[in-house]
Amino acid sequence: MAKKIQVTVNGKAYSHDVDPRTLLVQYLRDVLGLTGTHVGCDTSNCGACTILVDGQAVKSCTLLAVQADGSEVKTIEGMADNGTLHPLQEGFREEHGLQCGFCTPGMIMASADLLERNPNPTEHEIREALEGNFCRCTGYHNIVKSVQYAAKKISKQEKVA
């Protein structure tokens, strides 16, 4: 039996009837066409499908769309502001934080959760926060540098503001 859900995704309100077994990642990709969120392992190990639900990083392959009813969702598509890259996105570009790019959206969303809680993380804290995200190009070193770049940039922006 289909269930009506209302979610706000990247600031835009949506309402759809969904089959309760629809995973949130399927809803984002197949219904809303937001294919920036990737499905890697589909078993809640790899973190490629990480998005923010009500500000918290979650694996959208392990969440039903109906569970997100009434929630605010943010995906990689919602990170840039009118064409200006989010500091995390800029960091991944500047520090060569991606190679094949498959894990990148999940890495960025998990890092967004981290920087929200801890704007000035140590290298160790960054590595811990990204434990749930796998990069099979094994580019972890540059990924950590990318997050450090973003943390610096955000703290500078806040000082100015």
Added chain:
Amino acid sequence: MIPNSFDYHRATSVDEAIRLMAQHGMDAKLLAGGHSLLPAMKLRLNQPGVLVDIGRLAELRYIKKEGDSLVIGAGATHDDIANSEVARNTLSMLSEAANLIGDVQVRNKGTLGGSLAHADPAADWPAVMIAAHAHIELRGPNGSRTVAADDFFTGFYMTALAEDEIITAIRIPAPPKGTHSSYQKFMQPASRFAIVGCAASVTKDGGVCQKVSVALTGLSDTAFRASNVEAALTGKKLTKENIAAAAQAAGEGVMAMGDHFASEEYRLHLAKVFAKRALMAAAE
């Protein structure tokens, strides 16, 4: 991977959830964080016809002091517990264990009650709750009851929880003065489940072990109290030698599990190593 079809109900109260569970009987499953249930459903290992979602129930999501006890609502997430001052101040193994569960994304969704009800033989919370002498509060259509953590885990993914009951809270008695605790685990690097985990709580008086509580997970079909380790250390001086000797009893007489990742023999060896580490950390 897509689960089987099911009907979905979001409960607005614990009482409504209990009513819905009674109404749908064996076909219904409770959904909290879903981080054990949904993976099982995606693999079709579990195919409930009805899901009753209790994931948004604020009445289940709290961590507070009540008299001398710490009371954690069943809906508190691992992340809630990891960041709770009052939990850390009661028994530091609570925050240590919470921080070692899965990864941030899993900790943001997974709940204490869900983990205990699921009773994965490699889960962290069962060992911690046994070592903490926790009491698990259950509510069903016929009222509430309390089960000691020692009696709650009855076998491989099996608990004392009845089909129509919900875990509402976990009550942890205040440990005696001079008590320190630790949770140490050797984890599977991908799933981050415990290959072997050990929770230990030590009450020290003048360098002597007054009281000790030790529980192991990952080793066999369910977490259990390592009574022989406790007996070997109680009343002894907390020296490195005495702790190492007591830890040798960890896993004695236990039918250990083995898989492609860790053999029975290896797990039994790890039980001794991690019992020693947890006791050393708790005795410091």
